[in-house]
Amino acid sequence: MIYEERFSHIERQFLWHRQTLCTSTGLSIRSNSTSWSGFHEAFKGEDGTELVIGEHSDVEITFAQEVESLRLEYYVVSDQHFDVIHMLLDTTPDDCCLTYPAAHNFYWLTLSGSGFIECLPGPVATQPCQQTLEGPFRRLTISTSKVGTVHIRKLEWTRTCRH
Numbered sequence: 001m002i003y004e005e006r007f008s009h010i011e012r013q014f015l016w017h018r019q020t021l022c023t024s025t026g027l028s029i030r031s032n033s034t035s036w037s038g039f040h041e042a043f044k045g046e047d048g049t050e051l052v053i054g055e056h057s058d059v060e061i062t063f064a065q066e067v068e069s070l071r072l073e074y075y076v077v078s079d080q081h082f083d084v085i086h087m088l089l090d091t092t093p094d095d096c097c098l099t100y101p102a103a104h105n106f107y108w109l110t111l112s113g114s115g116f117i118e119c120l121p122g123p124v125a126t127q128p129c130q131q132t133l134e135g136p137f138r139r140l141t142i143s144t145s146k147v148g149t150v151h152i153r154k155l156e157w158t159r160t161c162r163h
Contacts, residue, residue, distance in 0.1 A: 002157070071133075
């Protein structure tokens with residue numbers, strides 16, 4: 001069975017330091033930083049609400065049950081002008097989904113649970129794109145630097161099935 005969270009039913013709001021928001025799909029979303037994060041109007045693509053993780057932020061998403069696979073629909077917005085980002089944006093059509101490895105100081109994903117922790121660099125996509133994260137894990141933490149914001153539009157996941 002595939003579970004989905006689109007955030008459309010969540011009231012637009014900031015997540016304050018150590019504030020936890022629980023969703024009807026069993027997610028617990030907690031801000032562990034003093035910088036801003038929250039649920040805001042979509043910036044690109046479809047109308048609606050999305051989870052926005054601001055600069056210098058750390059947001060933890062805990063799942064009710066262990067996750068086998070997670071598909072994350074996201075994009076990144078940055079006011080910074082890294083040479084690579086600037087060059088690629090100048091040569092790429094606006095409607096193109098641009099994905100390339102993130103600079104080491106942009107943002108990263110931490111998967112944890114079942115006795116392990118795995119840290120991954122967050123890929124940069126200037127238009128809404130999808131990334132699949134393989135489990136098993138119970139918690140996803142998205143940590144950003146001062147370079148930009150990560151916008152999460154949708155999460156789709158399957159739970160681990162053990163016999």
